[in-house]
Amino acid sequence: MKPPPLAEDIEAAHARIAPHIHRTPLLTSRSLDHATGASLHFKCENFQKTGSFKVRGATNAVLSLPQDAAAVATHSSGNHAAALAFAARMRRLAAYLVMPETVSMAKKAAVEAYGGMIISCAPTLAAREEAAARVVGETGATLIPPFDDPRVIAGQGTAAVELIADAPAPLDILLVPVGGGGLLAGTLLAASAHAPRAAVIGVEPEAADDAARGFRTRTLQPQVLPVATIADGVTTAMSPMTFEIMCWLAQDIVTVSEAAIAAAMRQIWERLKIIVEPSSALPLAAILEGKVQVEGRRVGLILTAGNVDLERLPWSC
Amino acid sequence: MKPPPLAEDIEAAHARIAPHIHRTPLLTSRSLDHATGASLHFKCENFQKTGSFKVRGATNAVLSLPQDAAAVATHSSGNHAAALAFAARMRRLAAYLVMPETVSMAKKAAVEAYGGMIISCAPTLAAREEAAARVVGETGATLIPPFDDPRVIAGQGTAAVELIADAPAPLDILLVPVGGGGLLAGTLLAASAHAPRAAVIGVEPEAADDAARGFRTRTLQPQVLPVATIADGVTTAMSPMTFEIMCWLAQDIVTVSEAAIAAAMRQIWERLKIIVEPSSALPLAAILEGKVQVEGRRVGLILTAGNVDLERLPWSC
Numbered sequence: 001m002k003p004p005p006l007a008e009d010i011e012a013a014h015a016r017i018a019p020h021i022h023r024t025p026l027l028t029s030r031s032l033d034h035a036t037g038a039s040l041h042f043k044c045e046n047f048q049k050t051g052s053f054k055v056r057g058a059t060n061a062v063l064s065l066p067q068d069a070a071a072v073a074t075h076s077s078g079n080h081a082a083a084l085a086f087a088a089r090m091r092r093l094a095a096y097l098v099m100p101e102t103v104s105m106a107k108k109a110a111v112e113a114y115g116g117m118i119i120s121c122a123p124t125l126a127a128r129e130e131a132a133a134r135v136v137g138e139t140g141a142t143l144i145p146p147f148d149d150p151r152v153i154a155g156q157g158t159a160a161v162e163l164i165a166d167a168p169a170p171l172d173i174l175l176v177p178v179g180g181g182g183l184l185a186g187t188l189l190a191a192s193a194h195a196p197r198a199a200v201i202g203v204e205p206e207a208a209d210d211a212a213r214g215f216r217t218r219t220l221q222p223q224v225l226p227v228a229t230i231a232d233g234v235t236t237a238m239s240p241m242t243f244e245i246m247c248w249l250a251q252d253i254v255t256v257s258e259a260a261i262a263a264a265m266r267q268i269w270e271r272l273k274i275i276v277e278p279s280s281a282l283p284l285a286a287i288l289e290g291k292v293q294v295e296g297r298r299v300g301l302i303l304t305a306g307n308v309d310l311e312r313l314p315w316s317c
Numbered sequence: 318m319k320p321p322p323l324a325e326d327i328e329a330a331h332a333r334i335a336p337h338i339h340r341t342p343l344l345t346s347r348s349l350d351h352a353t354g355a356s357l358h359f360k361c362e363n364f365q366k367t368g369s370f371k372v373r374g375a376t377n378a379v380l381s382l383p384q385d386a387a388a389v390a391t392h393s394s395g396n397h398a399a400a401l402a403f404a405a406r407m408r409r410l411a412a413y414l415v416m417p418e419t420v421s422m423a424k425k426a427a428v429e430a431y432g433g434m435i436i437s438c439a440p441t442l443a444a445r446e447e448a449a450a451r452v453v454g455e456t457g458a459t460l461i462p463p464f465d466d467p468r469v470i471a472g473q474g475t476a477a478v479e480l481i482a483d484a485p486a487p488l489d490i491l492l493v494p495v496g497g498g499g500l501l502a503g504t505l506l507a508a509s510a511h512a513p514r515a516a517v518i519g520v521e522p523e524a525a526d527d528a529a530r531g532f533r534t535r536t537l538q539p540q541v542l543p544v545a546t547i548a549d550g551v552t553t554a555m556s557p558m559t560f561e562i563m564c565w566l567a568q569d570i571v572t573v574s575e576a577a578i579a580a581a582m583r584q585i586w587e588r589l590k591i592i593v594e595p596s597s598a599l600p601l602a603a604i605l606e607g608k609v610q611v612e613g614r615r616v617g618l619i620l621t622a623g624n625v626d627l628e629r630l631p632w633s634c
Contacts, residue, residue, distance in 0.1 A: 047590055273363045273592040275591060276590075
């Protein structure tokens with residue numbers, strides 16, 4: 001295993017990617033503060049380029065490649081694929097994206113709009129890994145994994161660097177969605193340097209609770225399949241590297257129900273008037289469901305992405 | 318008829334209301350700029366307090382009342398009612414809102430959350446006016462009309478003052494939705510002082526085209542009933558005062574199809590990742606439908622409000 005990144009790698013990543021990404025705003029809501037008794041600061045990565053924080057890690061990884069790199073590749077069903085295609089175009093590298101054939105037309109169109117080349121495969125992890133290995137073998141592309149990579153983790157940590165810097169007063173709690181754990185690991189490392197008194201808490205769907213089980217047992221856990229959650233951005237299991245950083249630095253990992261995710265997503269849409277995808281709603285869901293006590297505290301919540309399918313919303317319409 | 322407001326009344330309104338409202342952001346979208354060949358600047362009144370620009374006019378009117386005023390009243394099916402309840406609470410005035418009994422629970426709840434008292438009536442203009450007159454007679458409340466009032470028009474004009482000031486370079490075109498014409502009139506007066514070379518163009522649904530007919534014929538026109546448009550914020554006919562200012566200063570009034578409104582709304586949701594209601598989509602709809610030529614121009618578009626019913630979206634889901 002490569003060594004995990006250090007806080008200074010996140011600083012370096014931020015300097016490297018800042019010219020290429022948006023410094024996304026923090027939003028607040030008087031009505032949500034009133035309802036929760038807390039001071040909530042929402043870091044709006046839904047406004048980020050490509051519509052998700054994933055562009056931070058992908059851009060850091062791509063800009064860290066040696067000069068003679070010619071192509072990059074990954075397998076992803078969603079935001080990391082678009083982020084990598086975007087980052088590759090910046091350096092005029094070819095990008096090969098292995099995507100399950102079940103992925104929506106909208107997600108494929110986003111990747112193609114950034115000039116990425118899509119290789120379709122069957123919707124299983126084995127088929128994805130096999131196709132990615134074949135692409136790497138045939139093209140000489142460098143594999144940029146979605147989270148199990150120190151450059152990617154360092155890039156994802158830059159969102160928390162900005163959140164901590166832009167909050168009007170020191171944050172007591174940071175709430176972060178957990179899928180593969182790249183954002184959580186980066187946030188933990190960033191907070192350890194920039195907000196050492198803040199408690200960083202990961203939030204998962206009950207239906208995809210590998211991180212919570214792993215945190216409790218201190219043993220890396222597989223995801224139990226099939227995963228049935230509307231938060232389709234966080235269905236992946238953690239990797240050894242993200243798991244190690246979680247066990248080392250996280251305050252807690254909590255899980256939330258599907259109903260709480262849908263309700264929190266709707267609150268964000270209605271109160272903040274912004275579009276976020278279901279995974280982004282996990283932190284607020286943890287508060288609404290009482291899984292994290294926030295009364296009187298200053299809380300940072302990372303809204304990870306906004307690439308929602310507007311024709312399949314988690315409420316009747 | 319009271320005299321219409323002057324540009325300096327808008328300045329005074331801005332100074333009066335600025336401490337109580339949000340200075341809403343301007344958003345841009347590289348992909349929408351690319352698609353239209355223009356430089357588009359979206360003034361995000363969907364993020365405004367109460368979720369719409371209406372709070373500007375209502376606040377200016379309420380803060381302009383004499384010290385001994387005790388109550389305010391209006392009739393409205395939507396955003397002006399919530400705005401007036403909000404503004405009245407600021408001065409601890411009672412607010413009586415006559416609303417058609419067909420209005421959604423969500424809209425009533427918003428008014429009640431600001432402490433407004435709702436008087437239900439039949440969903441006809443005659444019933445609304447009769448109920449409002451009765452409320453004014455019984456309570457001594459001051460009637461604050463939704464647009465036919467110089468204080469309200471001056472307040473609405475403050476959105477354009479901010480849009481013009483915050484744009485990074487002088488705007489060539491301002492596109493404004495037209496319902497009763499309060500926002501259009503305020504924008505025209507603001508632009509005449511702050512952006513005299515900008516062309517201000519009003520945009521209406523084809524299905525509610527009283528302003529376009531009036532502009533062409535130079536005669537105030539009634540709305541042809543029933544009005545069938547998803548842009549439910551702009552179904553009202555203009556008043557003599559807003560009509561006069563339109564004829565005096567507007568460059569043009571254009572109309573757009575229902576399909577264009579829905580498509581533009583969806584583009585705003587997907588590209589800008591923000592929630593706007595259908596009326597807010599009129600300016601972009603005019604561009605997408607080719608009703609306004611914007612290539613190479615800097616364009617300001619006012620996104621008027623974000624109070625959409627998430628269970629009734631104008632696309633299948």
